[in-house]
Structure formats: structure tokens, C-alpha cells
Amino acid sequence: MTTQPGQRRYDIAETVLRANIAEGLLPEGLVLLEGHIADMLQMSRAPVQHALQSLEAKGLVHRFQGRGYLVGAAGRGIEPLRTDIRQIGLAINQHADTALQSRASWERIYDTVERDVAGCVVFGRYRIIESELASHFNVSRTVVRDVLARLSERGLVRKNQSSHWIAGPLTAQTVKDHFGLRAMLEPQALTSAAAQIDRAALEALLARLQRLERDHPEDSLSDMDDLQACFIDTCILATPNERLRELIRNNLLPVTATTSLLAHLGLPADLTTITELRLVVELLSRGATTAAAAMHETHLDAALNRTIAQMKIVAIIPDPGATAAYLTRVQE
Known part of the structure; x- marks a missing residue:
């Protein structure tokens, strides 16, 4: 496993993962999640995603009916092994470590x-x-x-x-502004992404949504962040318009942070979210792109109303006790 000075981050990530797979340190069937690998390599998710896509093209990992990738080639009926990769660890040789540390x-x-x-x-x-x-x-x-x-x-x-x-x-107004931008950007992105969407990933997402909607497992609500991120990655950020992807990602930051925080505070999620997303994905899978985009607009409108309702509850909750030390509350 060698790296070159100035090597791009996704090349470094791919080199490290490929070596760990080849040496058997990452066992067949292990579920690889972008976020966990990014944390271990101290880089953002984008280069890790690029690395996993490259490994998939080489037959070393493959997508399945769930989030992430499985170690091993597709079509062999490999069962998912859901051991946290952070418990297994990654072997990173000196060359790769030096390349990682040399980043800005x-x-x-x-x-x-x-x-x-x-x-x-x-x-x-x-x-x-x-x-x-x-x-x-x-x-x-x-x-x-x-x-x-x-x-x-x-x-x-x-x-x-x-x-x-x-x-x-x-505030409620800034949330409305962010959702307003979502309504303008995301249906357009979905429309332009339709021909580019990974069909296997789309079908896997649809099967997952159908299962959650049918069975209502206890962990369905706690898994909502991951589910919505999977929907955005698969159906929205597949647009070939790079600038549009960037605008959507930036606009989603505070929205995602808010919904995640509300969930962590114990405020209940709404199972109708699963139904709304399932309808969007189902329409996409049938090739009804215009209807899917319209359904996504309907979902965003409903999601805004749910978020505003939950923020009214937050208004009476005290400040978080675990704010980072360098953040100082400014009295209004």
C-alpha cells in the first residue's frame, strides 16, 4: 500500500480500504458506511464516497438493500455483517498516514x-x-x-x-426560508437526476421504505436521519449539475442539524415521512419523474409544518448543556 505526495484524498481512502480488504482485515460481508470511514480517516464523506464507488467498479464491494456497501463482489448472496468498522479499525501504513496528516x-x-x-x-x-x-x-x-x-x-x-x-x-422564519429553497432546488435536481439514478440503489431504498412502512419496527424512527440522508444521496444528489448539488448540500446543513437535534431531544418523528418518501421513490422507479417531483414538493411542505411544530416545543427547552467550549451564548 503506497501513496504519492500530494495524492488526492479519495485516492488515499481507496488505497487504505483496498489494502485492508486484500489483507482480510475487513471481512467479507462487512457493512461499510461512509460516515464511519470518514471519521477514522479524518476526512469528509465526499472522498470516501468516491473511493467506495471506485472499489465497487472494481468488484471489491457492492451495494445491497440497506445503507452503505458490503465487502465482496455482488451476486454471491453475501450476508451483511453489521460490525462497527470503528471497533475493527483500519491498518494505515506510514505512507498513507503521512499523506493524511499533510492535508491542510x-x-x-x-x-x-x-x-x-x-x-x-x-x-x-x-x-x-x-x-x-x-x-x-x-x-x-x-x-x-x-x-x-x-x-x-x-x-x-x-x-x-x-x-x-x-x-x-x-428561527421559524429561517427554517421556512431554507425549506423554500429546498422546494425550488430539490424537485429540479430530482428531475435532472432521474436518468442518472443508480437503479439498484433506488430499488433497495424502495424495499427499505416499504418494509418500514409495513412493519413499523421499533427502530424505524431512530433510523430516520439515516433514511432521509439515503433518500437525498440516491434521488436528489444524483443530479449531474455539480453547482446544484453544492447549493442543495449547503442549504440542507442547518435543516438536517435541526431535525437531528429535535430527534435527540426526544421529540417524536412522524411515520408519515416514510410514506411520503416511499411515494416519491415508487414514482421514480416507475419512470413517473414529473409526478415524483410534485410528490417531493408535497413532502417538503409537510416536513416544514412538522419541523415548525416541533420548534415550538424547543422554545421552552433550556439551552443544551453540552455546547462546545468555544461557543458562547449571546443574550438576545
């Missing part, structure tokens, strides 16, 4: 900062002090400014009139 410092902390910021804004307005953020991650102020600049580009933070970095608040 801001990339190594960006995902964590993004998650911290997105998870608190539903509770109010927070200030990010550059020196405290730098101290928290033991990085330079230059690195911190790079991170904050990218968060600003994605709409998660801004500078106020005093040039302080501010995150939030995420």
Missing part, C-alpha cells in the same frame, strides 16, 4: 466545528471567539480563519457589525 489543517477540524455550530443554532445566537476556537483545537488563528471563512460560505456563520463571528439563531 483546517480540513482536519472542519467537520467537527461544522457539526458543533449546526447543532446549537436552534437554541439561539452564539458567538465564536477565534482565540478560543484556536486553543480548543490547538491550531493557529490562520487555520481558524480558514474554517470560519468556509462556514461563512455555507451560510452557517456570519460577521456582525462589530466584526464578531456569530452563528444562529435558527
Whole structure:
């Protein structure tokens, strides 16, 4: 397993995974999830997704009726092995480790900062002090400014009139604005993606939605984040328009953070979400693209109403006690 200086992140990820598969460290049937691998390699999900797609094309992994990939070639009836890869670990040789560590410092902390910021804004307005953020991650102020600049580009933070970095608040109106953008962007993306969608992934998603809708397993609601992410990845982000994909991802950040946080607070999800998504996917699988796009608009309208209703409950919940140390609540 060798890497070259300046090697692209997805090449590094592919090299590491391919070597671990070849050496038997990742057993046949093991379920590989992008997020877990990204955490272990300290990179974002995009290069890991690219690496898994490349490994799939080479017959080393394959998709199945669930989220992620299975180790091994398709068509052999391999049963999923749902052991957490983080418990198994990845063997990373010195060359790959050096290549990973040579990435720009801001990339190594960006995902964590993004998650911290997105998870608190539903509770109010927070200030990010550059020196405290730098101290928290033991990085330079230059690195911190790079991170904050990218968060600003994605709409998660801004500078106020005093040039302080501010995150939030995420109000009912801002949620409406984000869902308004979703209604404009996502049906268009779905329409343009129809011919590009991975049919096997679409059928697997449909089977999963049908099973959840029929059986109502106890974990169906706790799995909602993963389910909706799978829907977005499969049906929306398959659009060939790269700029549209970027706009959708950026707009989804605070929305996803809000729905995830509401679930973690114990607020119940709504099983009608599964039915709505199932109808969209079913229409897509039948080639009824226009009807699928219209159904997705209906789903977004209903999802907005559900989110607003839950945010009214959050309004009476105290601030979270586990906010990152570098985030300071600003009194309204």
C-alpha cells in the first residue's frame, strides 16, 4: 500500500480500504458506511464516497438493500455483517498516514466545528471567539480563519457589525426560508437526476421504505436521519449539475442539524415521512419523474409544518448543556 505526495484524498481512502480488504482485515460481508470511514480517516464523506464507488467498479464491494456497501463482489448472496468498522479499525501504513496528516489543517477540524455550530443554532445566537476556537483545537488563528471563512460560505456563520463571528439563531422564519429553497432546488435536481439514478440503489431504498412502512419496527424512527440522508444521496444528489448539488448540500446543513437535534431531544418523528418518501421513490422507479417531483414538493411542505411544530416545543427547552467550549451564548 503506497501513496504519492500530494495524492488526492479519495485516492488515499481507496488505497487504505483496498489494502485492508486484500489483507482480510475487513471481512467479507462487512457493512461499510461512509460516515464511519470518514471519521477514522479524518476526512469528509465526499472522498470516501468516491473511493467506495471506485472499489465497487472494481468488484471489491457492492451495494445491497440497506445503507452503505458490503465487502465482496455482488451476486454471491453475501450476508451483511453489521460490525462497527470503528471497533475493527483500519491498518494505515506510514505512507498513507503521512499523506493524511499533510492535508491542510483546517480540513482536519472542519467537520467537527461544522457539526458543533449546526447543532446549537436552534437554541439561539452564539458567538465564536477565534482565540478560543484556536486553543480548543490547538491550531493557529490562520487555520481558524480558514474554517470560519468556509462556514461563512455555507451560510452557517456570519460577521456582525462589530466584526464578531456569530452563528444562529435558527428561527421559524429561517427554517421556512431554507425549506423554500429546498422546494425550488430539490424537485429540479430530482428531475435532472432521474436518468442518472443508480437503479439498484433506488430499488433497495424502495424495499427499505416499504418494509418500514409495513412493519413499523421499533427502530424505524431512530433510523430516520439515516433514511432521509439515503433518500437525498440516491434521488436528489444524483443530479449531474455539480453547482446544484453544492447549493442543495449547503442549504440542507442547518435543516438536517435541526431535525437531528429535535430527534435527540426526544421529540417524536412522524411515520408519515416514510410514506411520503416511499411515494416519491415508487414514482421514480416507475419512470413517473414529473409526478415524483410534485410528490417531493408535497413532502417538503409537510416536513416544514412538522419541523415548525416541533420548534415550538424547543422554545421552552433550556439551552443544551453540552455546547462546545468555544461557543458562547449571546443574550438576545
